[in-house]
Amino acid sequence: MAAFLRFTLLCVFAVVLRATDDPLAVAIGHAKAHPQGDVPASFVAADYRGDLRDLPIGVFDSGVGGLTVLEALKAHDRHHNLTGADGADGVPDFAGERFVYFGDQANMPYGNYSAVGRTDFLRELILRDALFLLGRRQANGTKPPVKAIVIACNTATAYGLDDIRAAVKAWGIPVIVIGVVEAGAQGLAETAEGAQGGVAVLATVGTCASNAYPKAIAKVTGRPVRQLGSASLAAAIEGDPSVKTPIRDIIRADVGAFLKSAAADGAAPIDTLMLGCTHYPLVADEIAAAFAYWREQSDAAGRKPYAALVAPRLKQVNPAAWTAEALWRSLRGAKMMAVTKPSSGDQFFISVANPQWPGVGLAPDGTLAYEYKYGRSPNQVGREDTINVPMTADRLPGATAGLVRDKLPLTWRSLQGAR
Numbered sequence: 414m415a416a417f418l419r420f421t422l423l424c425v426f427a428v429v430l431r432a433t434d435d436p437l438a439v440a441i442g443h444a445k446a447h448p449q450g451d452v453p454a455s456f457v458a459a460d461y462r463g464d465l466r467d468l469p470i471g472v473f474d475s476g477v478g479g480l481t482v483l484e485a486l487k488a489h490d491r492h493h494n495l496t497g498a499d500g501a502d503g504v505p506d507f508a509g510e511r512f513v514y515f516g517d518q519a520n521m522p523y524g525n526y527s528a529v530g531r532t533d534f535l536r537e538l539i540l541r542d543a544l545f546l547l548g549r550r551q552a553n554g555t556k557p558p559v560k561a562i563v564i565a566c567n568t569a570t571a572y573g574l575d576d577i578r579a580a581v582k583a584w585g586i587p588v589i590v591i592g593v594v595e596a597g598a599q600g601l602a603e604t605a606e607g608a609q610g611g612v613a614v615l616a617t618v619g620t621c622a623s624n625a626y627p628k629a630i631a632k633v634t635g636r637p638v639r640q641l642g643s644a645s646l647a648a649a650i651e652g653d654p655s656v657k658t659p660i661r662d663i664i665r666a667d668v669g670a671f672l673k674s675a676a677a678d679g680a681a682p683i684d685t686l687m688l689g690c691t692h693y694p695l696v697a698d699e700i701a702a703a704f705a706y707w708r709e710q711s712d713a714a715g716r717k718p719y720a721a722l723v724a725p726r727l728k729q730v731n732p733a734a735w736t737a738e739a740l741w742r743s744l745r746g747a748k749m750m751a752v753t754k755p756s757s758g759d760q761f762f763i764s765v766a767n768p769q770w771p772g773v774g775l776a777p778d779g780t781l782a783y784e785y786k787y788g789r790s791p792n793q794v795g796r797e798d799t800i801n802v803p804m805t806a807d808r809l810p811g812a813t814a815g816l817v818r819d820k821l822p823l824t825w826r827s828l829q830g831a832r
């Protein structure tokens with residue numbers, strides 16, 4: 414009997430220990446313990462008691478890729494702004510809203526944490542992103558709290574959407590939380606102009622490992638899905654100096670390896686690409702060019718091994734526009750669209766390494782060293798080995814700034830005016 418009791422107590426202890434070690438439980442407890450929002454990863458509880466309608470909308474990504482989603486939010490015009498009726502009225506649906514954007518660039522790529530067994534740490538990073546948006550703290554100043562969180566990152570949606578929704582519920586705050594993956598699947602169902610063939614999901618290695626897209630797509634269509642996970646493309650687009658291979662070569666090699674294995678498996682012909690990483694719309698033309706290149710390649714026998722596997726014209730689905738629509742529906746449904754014309758513009762923040770933090774490991778260029786970045790463990794939600802500072806165009810590497818300027822004009826203009 415005594416042995417049984419001891420065993421039962423041990424089991425209960427183990428379960429409690431596991432629950433309190435879980436990044437979600439830790440983040441919930443941490444923010445609840447600091448209702449004044451006075452420490453990192455906390456928010457002012459009182460901010461969420463009044464009328465939230467005029468608060469900005471928070472948008473976050475692991476880096477600048479989420480700016481492609483912000484662009485879609487700013488361009489979205491599928492409704493009449495006064496009546497809400499379907500149909501564009503020439504005025505963007507979020508014209509009366511302002512945005513707070515956060516890119517956790519110091520801790521990216523998010524897509525590689527799962528491959529090194531750091532999924533729980535990634536979950537903690539994602540919860541910290543949400544807490545940053547909810548709170549007022551940032552290095553050298555304050556930021557407003559937000560009424561909605563758009564997870565403009567596929568990897569973060571795959572690993573953190575459920576956590577953020579559960580945390581918001583546990584904190585008892587009426588904040589809307591939207592992710593990009595289900596929106597992307599919805600986009601696939603609604604568009605792709607009658608395409609019925611196989612779908613290639615291009616995403617990070619982590620998003621592919623989570624199977625978030627195959628699961629979401631299976632809910633809306635029976636089309637075959639095959640995933641292409643790239644370990645370095647997002648970082649290259651971000652301007653990460655440790656990635657030396659040119660973007661075009663990374664894409665060509667990744668697509669070549671993908672088609673080789675798809676052909677070996679006898680995969681269904683592909684006619685649609687899902688851009689399942691927020692960075693990829695910035696290089697959509699290069700992606701299309703790589704598939705076209707491989708389609709035309711001949712083997713030693715003069716055959717074109719991928720000609721039948723790749724449709725001559727591939728449709729591309731970018732989840733961003735459907736994310737915008739999902740946000741619009743949620744805000745409108747909750748009667749949380751802004752009522753007062755914003756007196757200030759959008760705000761942009763980015764994380765950078767904090768050399769003051771004890772034990773922080775830095776690379777020669779001042780960013781977090783790879784071994785340090787991917788060697789961390791969760792349960793230190795309030796740590797400040799990275800700090801969040803205003804993002805300005807001159808903080809972005811030149812090539813990245815050029816991509817944003819050329820491909821995301823609304824966002825670029827807003828970034829120029831940001832403080």
Ligand code: DGL
Pocket residue numbers: 474475476478479521522523524525565566567568569617620647648689690691692
């Ligand atoms: N932006 C992220 C996404 O959409 C990927 C970049 C990263 O690996 O951090 O999945």
